[in-house]
Amino acid sequence: MSGFNSFAEFYPYYLSEHRHPVCRTLHYIGSGLVIAVLLFVLFTQQWRWLWLLPVIGYGFAWLGHFIFEHNKPATFKYPLYSLAADWVMLKDFLTGQLKDKLPPA
Template identity: 65%
Template structure:
């Protein structure tokens, strides 16, 4: 499905899930997202905002390894950055709440 065909996140999310079929890819996304939360927490607790520079590195780094090595596809972030970011956090929440397998 091309970018122009996604008129909403609701339309995009099934595509996003289809790009995350491999369990190792999903787990790497979860690890990266958890590390992003840890980095943000450290930045807040230390009042050193330079920690935030690591957030995209750990978040996207683990996710992209999952895509390039395990899914063998191109991360959705390159074409759909906002929907992809939202998809990461929706999938993260769904795994935490037991609605989706890690």
């Protein structure tokens, strides 16, 4: 069981682990590429490329953590909350809501 009772409790923690803008940018790049590969696979029905989804999605994110944040990705301890939070953070970024939710530096 996680130390969080809900996603609403987890998300502020998640954002606190993503303070560095380059780390967040790498997350956005990975998520965008996941969408692109998924669309490619769906339109071309070349299912063999599905293995790229976790490699791309997690690869970019983990580089951000190891190189810029210098912390352990939340995925290791909270995999489902972390996966959901990746997409919520991207949505918050794209809608301009992220700046209001980020903890102070």
